Amino acid sequence: METKSSPRIPHTTLTIEEETRIQETLSFLILLSDRIRQAVDEARLFKFDCSEVGNKVDVISQMLRSAVRIATSGSGAVFYDRPLRRIAVDVTKNLEKALTLVKKCSRRNFLCRVVTIVSAADFRKLYALLDSSVADMNWVLSICDGGGGGIVLTLPPIASNDPIVSWVWSFIASLHMGQLQDKVEAANELTSLAKDNDRNKQIIVEEGGIPPLSKLLKDNSSLEAQIAAVTALYNLANSEERVRRIIVDLGIPIIVQVLGDSPMSVQIRVANLVATMAKYSPLAQDDFARENVNRPLVTLLSFDIFPDDPMIRVGKQTFESIMQINKEMEKNLHRPGSSVGSSKVGNNRRERESEKPEVKLELKISCAEALWMLARGSVANSRRITETKGLLCLAKLVETEHGELQRNCMMTILEITAAAEANADLRRAAFKTNSPAAKAVVDQLLRLIQESDNSWLRIPAIRAIGSLARTFPARETRILRPLVEQLSHGNQDVAAEAASSLGKFACPDNFLCKEHCKSIIEFKGVPPLLRLLRGNEWAQLHGLILLCYLGLHAGKSEALEQARVLNVLEGADRTLIAQHPELKELISEAMYHLNVYHSGVLPQRQSYAP
Incomplete structure (x- = not known):
């Protein structure tokens, strides 16, 4: 039974600013426990049963005080209070039922005592409810103790009908408050849940899983942690609404930063994340354009295009501008406030040069797909790609590569030409007749039209030429x-x-x-x-x-x-x-x-x- 004095426990979709501070919620419950203890001392009927109720409430009260200490410890880790908030709703209801029942046993008037309807069955039901609250509180304290105990996979009574929620709570709590290895394990567990079905993905997002995953992705001290975080985010980002939540939680600046200054194994997965976010959300396309994610993508796509290649001689200045992009990126990484120093830049360059060819190919495929999804229906991203001299790089790869990389580059060109068809300014800027990059692109389109045996290359090439008809x-x-x-x-x-x-x-x-x-x-x-x-x-x-x-x-x-x-x-x-x-x-x-x-x-x- 819920009294007028009980706090309003907000729905999980409310923002943190709209929610009651968790300390206030816990303080109210502690006061409610004290009132029950006082009522127990005043009981005149069922004294033994009331005493048992008091003992159980005392246990709950001690747990509530422990929760307050954890929530206000100021240990540096973000306190994840969503499971505690949800459990507090049930604890409030159960304590209020206890207070109501115990008060009925303290009636002094004989007539009131005669007409009071209290039975042993009422106490048995209350015991079961209070035991559930004790178990719930014990469970939530175990996942909020700073992460020393690792991930908790036991089920509290509150989650008996839906264990997924409790697992998600445990994993997210570990992401917030666990040790590094616990965070990696938690991110991997969230990935497994997300792969099962969309409902799990929605629960992870609604219970606040994106911010700690983004924070883990930003932490460049652990390659394993970054891979675990970006893989989890990738598996969540297959709907416009969930992508929007990543954007709202300021994930895009982090994604762009990590793409530019991480080892290849991370960059591959981040490029895949960019691709899937852009695929499902026009808003993500716009935000990625503002953060200029196209620049690091083009740079990664062109990192081993050498100036002695005949294709590049078509426009020497154009290739030099590609090299300048790489220099500018490294300069940006050295600027004040950058989290990446010269040693890391040098290490990443050496890592790229010594990496296996199949890994380099996988990175290029991922970057080309990301550019394709970014350019699709987006004039802003198409313009950004052409401004970074991406056209020449794409033309080169269409000429020299095969399979998925060639197709992704071709489809990116197709989207850029479609944007140019719809936007006269882009068309005039990117496809001027005297532009070496434009000439290189047109040459490759004509080559595919005349020579390609694959209709999945020939048809896009024909369509792209049609989009440029007015040039x-x-x-x-x-x-x-x-x-x-x-x-x-x-x-x-x-x-x-x-x-x-x-x-x-x-x-x-x-x-x-x-x-x-x-x-x-x-x-x-x-x-x-x-x-x-x-x-x-x-x-x-x-x-x-x-x-x-x-x-x-x-x-x-x-x-x-x-x-x-x-x-x-x-x-x-x-x-x-x-x-x-x-x-x-x-x-x-x-x-x-x-x-x-x-x-x-x-x-x-x-x-x-x-």
Whole structure:
């Protein structure tokens, strides 16, 4: 039974500032215990039972006083009070029931004593409740004793129906107050729980597991501890809400710092954490951009690109700027207030040089994936990558590498070009025609389009070229010709992607659309385009759009007349047009222009009627 005098025990989702100070909660419970002791001394009925209640309450009172001493010890470790708060709720209820029952036994008036309904069964029930409180308090003191005893895996009565919560409490308490090895073990145990299911992840986050994990990650005195912490955070960061909690707990500055100044084995895992956070949260993308995480990622990706490589000679100054990035990073690590000294920087450099090739490859794969996820849909991160000369590094790796690293670099380029397509400032800054980095990227895209046997590389390369359509001059035949050739590709998805990219050259939004349309026709793009109209819906859609653009901007072409494009448009698939209503007006415009040139008379403009 809860009285009006009981403290309000907050829900676990409240912030620390909103919660009652734990010392105040414990002080109230101690006062409540003293009131019960006084009531026991005044009892007139069931004196033996009341005395037993008093003994049990005395035990609880001593435990509460011990908890106050631990909470106010000022030992330097953060006192983790969440389990104590939750247990205090039940202890409060049980002590209030004890006070109510014992007071009923102190009635002096005979009539009140006669009508008082108290039985031995009431005391038996109360004993069980107080015993549970003793066990709960004993358990919580065992996990809050400064960590000397290590992780506690026994279950308190309060957690009998949900043991996961008590385990999470124990592990987080060890992270806060345990010895270093206890913290490592606790982080690994949280990782195991997080891997089981999303409910466990949510419990870990809600019970305050992120701050001590971030603190453990920041502690560069132990490689094992950093790996344990970042692995746990990685397994928690697979939802937007949990990533947001990492951000709120100021985890991103720590992550960026650790990425820049840690050994490779840690950097690999931190890069993976960056990738998964950026994947699930646009907010994380923005915050990582503000912290400029792209700079250390590009630096790690390019640490063994040497200046004697022919690819780098395309732009010597560009490579020198990459080397400058490395120098600037090391300079930043030496600045006042930096936690990393010159000896650590030197050790990390030597560690990178002597590391096994497979470890170096794993680090590059992780960094490239992180850049991919950061750039995806983000103009800010795409701009940051290009400002750190990341384009040249990505182009180099696309040329020389294979497998997952090559694919991750290609997908990063694809996202940057998509951002450039949507943002004119980025497009003009990063993909100027005289830029060595831009030229290197375009060269590799064209190489993949013409030479790659893998559609998972060829298709992104075609799409990236299409995103850059507005950056190429009118007679850039080395760009358009390979795209037109892909219209005849045996893989219909490749051919459809080529039609989609060519559509960006030929669309009215492109200032040079007329010149590009003439070039597409000149490179004999019409016949394979007509064959594409017999393919699947995706191929038909983009083939039909491109054909309309050719009719709009190059309707005078004899090639269009000889191919009877006007008849083709008139017989376009009605079902496709019904599914894509925007095609109706486009087809009408194209048919009008074709009629103007091919019939010799000015026709009356009519809407296309499928």
